[in-house]
Amino acid sequence: MEKQYNVAILGATGKVGQELLRTLSERNFPIKNLKLLASSKSKDQNLKFKDELLTVEEVNNNSFKDIDIVLASSGEDIAKLYAKSAVEEGACFIDNSNAFRMDTNVPLVVPEVNGEDLKNHRGIIANPNCSTSQLVPVLKVLDDLAGLTRVIVSTYQSVSGAGKEAMEELSEQVSQWHTKMDITTKILPKQIAFNLIPHIDKFLDNGYTKEEIKVINESRKILHRPDLLITCTAVRVPVFVGHSESVTVDLKQTVSIDEVRDSLARHSLIKVIDDPLKAEYITPLEAAASDPVYVSRIRKDTSSINGFNLWVVSDNLRIGAALNTVKIAEYLIKYNLLNFSLV
């Protein structure tokens, strides 16, 4: 019989947590016991997993005894607070937050791009930022094909990327607008309904936002290209689910548009939908609740010798978070990497 594992979801009541529950069920992950953890606010709440109702527990330092794998989506502070106790209990802690991504002892992984980095992990493994996760499979294909020399990314990020309260804020603002009430803003920095906001996470001294720097640094780490020239502008848009990216690349070697299209289409994560004359291209609404990284609008950049423009869309809660997290866990099981040394 297939071996089964004790799994905990830390942050089970959140947007990513809910998607983790769905993904574990859809992929029939080999679970012996599933423990749901969140804050005191959600204690004793019941959540459905397959045909069972499971009760959420408030997390504490003893929550991880006998757990093999923790799938964490409870934000940076909580991850920092509990990762150590989980790992000391022998659990692999796969984290969705920014807490450990750039730590040199922590692999930052999209399994189909750099799964091998999981070898020699020390218990904590980081899931990339949602905008990075959908970008790096595309960049990896192009780097392998013709060598990336420069990347320019502009993101169009949905409100679910900022959690369940940001989704509620968009809904509330739309109904406030319809009923001619004053529009209230709590979670996002400005009104998001009928607007867009070039400000995700906090501003840094160099004028970039922290979100933009995450995309830059994480892409370099995952691709093993610390030298890669890459810049990013991150924008929040009034879309519930699905992040879109306008990506411009410069390549070292000259390749044809067909070579670019065929190489992208061969990658297991990528689906190319690109026939503009038939209006065949992807939008976030169409990408939501599905697994691929979609690539459309592939065209030669007429302002550069070896440049291409692409449109990349994906469900930020899936490949950008829950699906990638579960795939990391599956990789650890498949390659017998659940046991680790703390040094």
Ligand SMILES: NC(=O)c1ccc[n+]([C@@H]2O[C@H](COP(=O)([O-])OP(=O)(O)OC[C@H]3O[C@@H](n4cnc5c(N)ncnc54)[C@H](OP(=O)(O)O)[C@@H]3O)[C@@H](O)[C@H]2O)c1
């Ligand atoms: N949304 C995305 O597209 C996406 C993609 C990649 C990575 N991420 C990252 O994943 C993490 C979660 O994002 P999300 O969108 O799921 O956020 P969310 O919807 O706001 O959910 C946050 C979760 O964390 C739990 N939590 C908050 N404070 C806690 C505490 N003191 N102790 C224990 N649990 C606590 C919440 O539990 P309660 O319900 O009890 O408060 C909830 O389950 C963040 O770090 C985010 O940056 C998100």
